[in-house]
Amino acid sequence: MAVDELDTRILRLLLEQPRTSVREYARVLGIARGTLQARLDRLERDGVITGTGPKLSPAALGHPVLAFVHIEVTQGHLDEVGDALAAVPEIIEAFSMTGGGDLLTRVVARDNGHLEDVIQRLIQLPGVVRTRTEMALRERVPHRLLPLVESMGRAAAEKQGKQAGRAAAEK
Structure with a gap:
């Protein structure tokens, strides 16, 4: 739009x-x-x-550890594994992906031991072949949409300006 x-x-x-x-x-x-x-x-x-x-802060809620867990799934079981992920409260996002894994999850935990417990729970889900975990150290660019919205607004204004210029030239 x-x-x-x-x-x-x-x-x-x-x-x-x-x-x-x-x-x-x-x-x-x-x-x-x-x-x-x-x-x-x-x-x-x-x-x-x-x-x-x-907008809530998982860290302020006692879950300061953030990790990205890639999940490889047995072929044909993506939907079942995706549905099972919804039952894991520490998973705050999950996406189907191309590349090295089938799913990418954003996981929060109280500490490293808790993160290991969550990963062990994921490994035991039917259809999960393996996981690979990457821990976040520091957020460098927080989730944001304003720069995108502003660039779209500028593009729309430029387009309107060009259309107005053409209309004036045609008169």
């Missing part, structure tokens, strides 16, 4: 000030509340906005 300059401004506010009211967002943006609500509804309907909950 393409976002325009106003969508970009809306998304920036949502990311930077997630606890602000719709009325306040409309005031800051200088647009009608109905216009803002229509935009928000469209962004949700199109799957751009997927949630509004708080």
